[in-house]
Amino acid sequence: MALVRRNSYHFRFSVQFYDVGNNSMVEGNIFSVKPITYNRDIDGPVNCNITVDDMMDIMNMYEGRKLQCLPYMYLVGVAKCGTTDLFKRITLHPDFKAPTRKEPNWLSANRFCEASVNTFEGAHFWPYLGSNVGHDEPVENNAEYIYHMNSQARILINVRNPVDRLWSEYLAFSRSANKSAEIFHQIVVRELSIYNRCLRTRTLRSCMYDRPMAQFSTMTDVERQLMKQKCHLKPVDIVMLRRGVYHVFIKDYLKVFPRDHVLIQRLEDIADDPEETLIRTFNFLGLKIPSKSNLRKIMDLDIRNTRRPINIKRGGMLEATRHILHEFYRPHNEQLSILLNDSKYNYGPRG
Known part of the structure; x- marks a missing residue:
């Protein structure tokens, strides 16, 4: 068919x-x-x-x-974990047929390959799809949709220290001209309060899949008032705390796909040995390893989607912010390391 x-x-x-x-x-x-x-x-x-x-x-x-x-390959996430760079290097393999664009977002948003990092956290409109209607967390999700379309698909997932990922996301995606460590701290405090309140009455999975709450939690008071008046808008400041709770979303993929069909890699390891990462990725995808000269050409490619100079000048987050974020993510990092049976995923405050 x-x-x-x-x-x-x-x-x-x-x-x-x-x-x-x-x-x-x-x-x-x-x-x-x-x-x-x-x-x-x-x-x-x-x-x-x-x-x-x-x-x-x-x-x-x-x-x-x-x-x-x-698609045969789905690079599903996570945003600001080296996905753009890895995807570009994969497309340079002589046997790989690249899609017309990196992120078609068909599974996550534009249904109503693929290397859409939003695919990791589920379809934007999942509450309206199939058996999900009436539930506060997905009964069916993107992992099951992909498996249904192609049970032999290969899933690639990049992660990094979630504290650093969140700061990088804020610098890269927030549309405010006045980004700063102090404003980031205020947003994080507000967002942590909302998520902690959610977790008192709902399951972790339900809170993490609640996309409207994730957007609402980052909005200013003015933006919230406009939203209550049915104005359609996106928050100026992007700080998606839930994306770093990796184990919730990875568990959904591992429930559906065989373990050898899912490759999870840390950005920290990719940075330490990018060539070994690429060879491991090609082997995972069933692609033959290029000749030394072709592999060198791929490796000589400039790193994609790096931090802009203006954001480098902004420095790092406040130590107080790093501390409260680490305390939030600490139990989830522990769960991730247990899920993957690898202690290196149990990130400390600085990796």
Whole structure:
């Protein structure tokens, strides 16, 4: 069965698929479509599940629009953990077919490969999808959607010390011209208060998957008032505390995918030995190791998405901020190290 997706922006964010086998449209969420059987005659890990006749039928139906294959690799996260740099180096492998853009965000937002770091923390509109309706945490999520579309997919996840990740995210994504360690501290204190209040009455997983609360917690009083008046806006300051609670989201992927289909790497290790990281990644993806000269070309690429000079001048966060963030993340780092059976994921205050 070959599938072509088109968005249908109406109640419950339904999606329509063209089922070539039955020559009909299938409407609903991803689980409405039977698991896909792939064409294994094509050499290499990145395959299309479609015949020439099927392709002609679809091209005629959709007036010659470009046909796309489902991704084999998903670099799902986490933001500010070296994903842009790793993705760019992977695309330079001679046997890798790069997508037209790094982050299509189809699973996380634009459904209503893929290297969308938002895929890690779930679809933006998960409360409206399928069996999630009426629940305060996902019953079905992106890990299950990916597995349903391609059970042989490979999942890449980069992490780093969550305290440093949060500061890096604030500097990179906040739209305020007045970013500072003091303002960051105020936002963190406010956000910690909101999450601690949430955790008194709800499960950890429920609080971490609550995207509206995550956005609301970073807003100023003025932004909150505008939001209460039904104004659609994004917070100026981006400080997504929940993204560093890695074990909650990683556990959802490990429940679905075999352990050898999920590669989790630390940015700290990537920085210490980038060549070994790349070789390990290529092996994981089933790609042959390039020749020494080609590997050197890939390694000579300038590091992507580094901190801008203006943000470097801002220095680091306050020590008081680092302390309270470490205390918040400490039990979650412990849970991550237990989940992965590796003590190096039990980050201290500075790595």
